[in-house]
Amino acid sequence: MRRKERACRECGRIQDGDTCVQCGAPTSANWLGYIRILDPDKSEIAGKLGIPTKGKFALRIK
Ligand SMILES: [Zn+2]
Incomplete structure (x- = not known):
């Protein structure tokens, strides 16, 4: 799995x-x-996390 993505x-x-x-x-x-x-x-989940748009969202960011 490539991990070039950033959050x-x-x-x-x-x-x-x-x-x-x-x-x-x-x-x-x-x-x-x-x-x-x-x-x-x-x-x-989107409502709970306050996400207004569709897409991919990280759960934990360091
Ligand atoms: Zn942002």
Whole structure:
């Protein structure tokens, strides 16, 4: 499994860049686990974590 992906330190969004495309915060290469949000309006987890958009989000960021 390639691990070139990085997670935003603020919102947890997983992406390639050094800066989050969603909130502009710096990203980290050290993260553990992720959830995939397909429909943020219907997802209980998305509501609990405060995730407004669909995509992949890291559960733990170091
Ligand atoms: Zn972010």
